[in-house]
Amino acid sequence: MMSTLVKPSILPGFMELTPTDQILFNKMMDTIRKNYEKFGFLPIDTPVIEKSEVLLAKGGGETEKQVYRFQKGSTDMSLRFDLTVPLARYVSQYYSQLNFPFRRYQIGKVYRGERNQKGRFREFYQCDIDIIGNGSLSIINDAEIPALIYSTFKELGFDAxxxxxxxxxxxxxxxxxxxxxxxxxxxxxxxxxxxxxxxxxxxxxxxxxxxxxxxxxxxxxxxxxxxxxxxxxxxxxxxxxxxxxxxxxxxxxxxxxxxxxxxxxxxxxxxxxxxxxxxxxxxxxxxxxxxxDYPSLGSICSGGRYDNLAEYYTKQKLPGVGMSIGLTRLFYQLREANLIQADETSLTKVLIIPMNEYTEESVEVANKLREAGVFSQVYLESGKVGKKFGYADKLSIPYVIVVGEEEVKTGLYTIRDMTTGEQRSLDLEEAIKCLK
Amino acid sequence: MMSTLVKPSILPGFMELTPTDQILFNKMMDTIRKNYEKFGFLPIDTPVIEKSEVLLAKGGGETEKQVYRFQKGSTDMSLRFDLTVPLARYVSQYYSQLNFPFRRYQIGKVYRGERNQKGRFREFYQCDIDIIGNGSLSIINDAEIPALIYSTFKELGFDAxxxxxxxxxxxxxxxxxxxxxxxxxxxxxxxxxxxxxxxxxxxxxxxxxxxxxxxxxxxxxxxxxxxxxxxxxxxxxxxxxxxxxxxxxxxxxxxxxxxxxxxxxxxxxxxxxxxxxxxxxxxxxxxxxxxxDYPSLGSICSGGRYDNLAEYYTKQKLPGVGMSIGLTRLFYQLREANLIQADETSLTKVLIIPMNEYTEESVEVANKLREAGVFSQVYLESGKVGKKFGYADKLSIPYVIVVGEEEVKTGLYTIRDMTTGEQRSLDLEEAIKCLK
Structure with missing residues (x-):
């Protein structure tokens, strides 16, 4: 139908991961989020596109040159270049509905049309925490922010x-x-x-x-x-x-x-x-x-105390303190330096492989495993058994269960550990225990 | 310093939530994600901005008029208007690195400059699942997709x-x-x-x-x-x-x-x-x-089987099947219809309130609670005790622990249930058990 194909590619300066790396990236993001929540920070999510007038209220500076700004109809809009300006706008806008000190976290993508350089991204995740006071804010908050960062980096697996x-x-x-x-x-x-x-x-x-x-x-x-x-x-x-x-x-x-x-x-x-x-x-x-051990990576998290968050939007004096992890850059650098590796690169725990006629029984096994909370997948395509095992292997799925005549007759399933090659014959209940 | 203030507001057609609603929204998104993963789908995350040439390869149609498209330097770029075109581009681009059937999920924001209407959004979350075959794809996959959607909506709390x-x-x-x-x-x-x-x-x-x-x-x-x-x-x-x-x-x-x-x-x-x-x-x-019970909400999740995902980018034949939940619109509609309400509108389990001189001891209590996984916050600002209890109340934090002379002396802390008003005197270990 199509005579010419468009070459599939993304813009330079954007990070895109294989699913395996994405799993690792998401785990880091989940750890950060859980720590932010453990310390009593509330989530917010602001639009990626804001009115240019609002986003660029401060004006000037290197940042403004990097902003993705455009018109649609008569509206002048820009992509957010950090999460601090949207926070200032948010706090001013909902001032009367918020409770101070307002502790919020936000994890989201920001956009900067920077010059193209290795390790510099035009789209990247920021993971921000801030505590905003109404008029004043205890200095002890300045100590709690690094305590949270300490807890987060420890749980991310860093010691030094x-x-x-x-x-x-x-x-x-x-x-x-x-x-x-x-x-x-x-x-x-x-x-x-x-x-x-x-x-x-x-x-x-x-x-x-x-x-x-x-x-x-x-x-x-x-x-x-x-x-x-x-x-x-x-x-x-x-x-x-x-x-x-x-x-x-x-x-x-x-x-x-x-x-x-x-x-x-x-x-x-x-x-x-x-x-x-x-x-x-x-x-x-x-x-x-x-x-x-890697000072060359530069600062991986930074922030501080400010006198007034939102002076461009409100007369309220809103002092605050916060910190931000630039996750995309951190992830990229850690990976380049071979400093991160996933313990598990698969979320799926088990691949169920049906023998010839046993698709229905395989589906029933999958149902039971999933009900018990075991992340599972049935291999539904036709093909040789070797290819099916190969699929589990390539996706790093740690276990395989084969379902065939023997298994259905006896109710005992062969579970293969794809790392060691060991096989065990277990009934479903035992299998669930072993896989959980 | 500033003579004129910029009015803090967002563009029409963008959804922004209070932290309480955001907690609820995030819980829905987490439930969807967990179900997608339980069924063996892998995460991917593509850029929000793509080359216009790639994104609009298909061309024509109502969608193209709605696309946010702009130039930066000599680059013609557009914001993604769905997650399907980026998936097609992704699968073509990384074809040789992927394992088929390729089961991916993606949860992310998409952008459409639609006419402004109540309940229509210009930025909204799509939660997509797709299974892509290489050349062919078993019809049984068409049955697994609704099974996953069933599992997801059940866990979201829907029966009918x-x-x-x-x-x-x-x-x-x-x-x-x-x-x-x-x-x-x-x-x-x-x-x-x-x-x-x-x-x-x-x-x-x-x-x-x-x-x-x-x-x-x-x-x-x-x-x-x-x-x-x-x-x-x-x-x-x-x-x-x-x-x-x-x-x-x-x-x-x-x-x-x-x-x-x-x-x-x-x-x-x-x-x-x-x-x-x-x-x-x-x-x-x-x-x-x-x-x-609410047919007027329209379809809240839809999809189907397609012959060829990526015909604009590759000669490989990639049949697939998938479904998508439009989460932003669903959330908006459910909230408008008063059909969702959070059991808990706070992630934080306990607010620790220090009496006059007992901030240090309060911090130590918080440390122990957080170590045990109890999401906690210390109220660090000065002010009357009533105001501090009021803060917990407004944020719907379910428990308060007061730390003063008596508590430090005896090691017994008064834990107030903010819903019932009941108070209990417990040591820290008991308190942790009660709060977990």
Whole structure:
């Protein structure tokens, strides 16, 4: 009928998985969701398409260039580029119906027309949690978010990861105390510490026009090291009198204390005074999470505290704190690095193979297994038995039950373990027990 | 800072839920997914955005006008309008990596720029299952699909629903036997049977130019009634010698027999010879599902058998059979009709309320509950106790534990059942048992 075929392919920058990988991906997503729910977060699901006017209310920036924006009729619409702007819109829109603190999670796809690069996706899943207060929000929430992330990554099977934590008020207050307005150049210099050494930093800071007193103070600051308690104590010893600085240190102290109380071991959550996060949005606590053995993967989960979620939509002051896992990228990187592998790559537990005339009896076996909650499939196509076993093998279905004359007569079914090749003859009840 | 605010709102035709409704929606989606997996279907997840060339390969039709299509750079892209075209593209693209019969499910959002109407959505979830054969596919698969739908709707809490089933070959063969090419007008007339009666139908058919013999045969056909076995038997008695007709009746007979074998009671699956489905796509078995007490909701799940899934992308012949639940519309309708209500509208089982100085101890209680799998939340904000209980109440959290001096001293915690108001004093271990 058709003379020309269209080549089946997807757009570059989109991830699509084989069913086996999809099972693994879904398991990770399920684990994340279950942990989010265990900590009392509520689900929401916002549209992928929003009014451009609403989505781009903030305007400007690199993000706006990447937005998929289009018209349909006279309507100007855009695909969401994160889940934070939709959250801000949602909280403003349903403000009177929500109960604060509003703890929500959202797992969904977001869209960015980024330049095409390996491991950069144009469609990817974000898994967000946020706690939004009405007017104010206890600082202890800043400690509960990493506790949830800890619980999630542990259950995802990771042991060696570090949630790095800081408070932006510390650096801001510190620079304020030195009467430095534009700290960009200085931060860039500090960033070179490992490369050029302390003497090198001092030299560059002098070139930037800082006097020796300020350089000494910066040196003292970047020398602050130790365990979490040690860093807090060193920061206090700097005797910076700036109020914002003092507030930042106090907040960090409280958050660190509660993170421990929430059961997170110190090795999994460490202060890093150089973490600031790119976005202006964050105003207090900030987080970045790294896999200890694979720092090259970059931050796999990040977030922080913000003063006001929804300033573009409402006059209500809505402070919040949250974190986000970029699941698509994380999955891709873990797979590329061979760091994930499924224990089971099949959801189906057993394939039932009917001998010649025994399809009906096979269906009845399947009914009973499914009723008992055993995920099962009957192989209904004709063909040689070997091919049918091969099907189970290729799909990694762990067990096969053959149904033929003998089985129907005796009520005993041969169950083959497809990994070991072992066969056992069991009645249905025993089979169900063995397969559950 | 901001002088003007943007009004927070979403585009018309998009559904957005409160967290309470979202919990219910997610539970329905989870039930569907679990049933799909229990029957051995594999998950896939395709991009929401596809190349327009690929998505619109078939071209034409009402659907194309509704597609959200746009350019980014020089790329012409579109949002998927169903999950069937992406499945066709997926199966063609990964043909050599897939194992046939390929049983996949996909639950995802699709997009149609439809005219704005109550209960019509521009973004909605489809929950699709399909079984794709390579070259051929056993007819018994046509019986397993309704068995899965039966299992799903039962677990969703529905009892009175009917999967109406037919085979398009029957009507096609029947009209062929009468040498009627264009059956549209005749179908329209037959459709009026209830309104205008048999005599009225006969009159209209005569006006369409049919001779008395043909009219008599049509009369005999539309008079076929009874239970499933009765209808099959009546159809055979019509003595239509057309091969397609005979094949259709044989297929329907087999499918009906196996549907029963798969455990579906006859009252939930009935032959309806007037079901044809709108799309040309279907070639054999067709299904429509109705809630018996609410026929006005229309078909809540439909599908059928097709000869060739992917003719636009591959020369491989890929016959298949499938069904789809339009979840967003179903949920909307059930809610409008007050037919669904959650048993539990909270995922969180318990709210822990710290008295004045007992936040740390409350966190420790939460840790232990969460470790034991009890979904819990600590109320961390300051405020009066009444307000905190009110929070639990508004979120429908079923239990509250208060942690104060007395509780910490004795290790006995007061657990209040928020529905009955009953209070019990339990140690943590007992509390966990009671809350699980």
């Amino acid at each position: 990861f570090t949630i790095q934590i800081n408070n932006r008020k510390i650096l801001k207050g510190f620079f304020d105390s030195l009467e430095i307005d534009d700290s960009t150049q200085i931060l860039r210099t500090i960033d070179k510490l490992e490369k050029i050494g302390q003497a090198g930093v001092e030299k560059e800071l002098a070139e930037l026009g800082l006097n020796p007193e300020k350089i000494e103070k910066i040196n003292a600051f970047i020398s602050v090291k130790g365990n979490n308690a040690g860093i807090i104590s060193e920061l206090r010893k700097l005797n910076v009198s700036n109020e914002v600085f003092i507030e930042g240190v106090e907040e960090l102290d409280t958050v660190i204390k509660y993170i421990r109380l929430f059961g997170v071991p110190e090795e999994n959550c460490k202060i890093n005074l150089s973490i600031v996060r790119g976005l202006d949005y964050y105003t207090g606590t900030v987080y970045e999470t790294f896999l200890d | 629903f009917t999967i109406q089933i037919n085979n398009r070959k029957i009507l096609k063969g029947f009209f062929d036997s009468l040498e009627i090419d264009d059956s549209t007008q005749i179908l329209r007339t037959i459709d009026k049977l209830e309104k205008i009666g048999q005599a009225g139908v006969e009159k209209e058919l005569a006006e369409l130019g049919l001779n008395p013999e043909k009219i008599e045969k049509i009369n005999a056909f539309i008079s076929v009634k009874g239970n499933n076995a009765g209808i099959i038997s009546e159809l055979r008695k019509l003595n239509v010698s057309n091969e397609v007709f005979i094949e259709g009746v044989e297929e329907l007979d087999t499918v009906i027999k196996y549907i029963r074998l798969f455990g579906v009671p006859e009252e939930n699956c009935k032959i309806n010879l007037s079901i044809v489905r709108g799309l040309d796509y279907y070639t054999g078995t067709v299904y429509e599902t109705f809630l018996d």
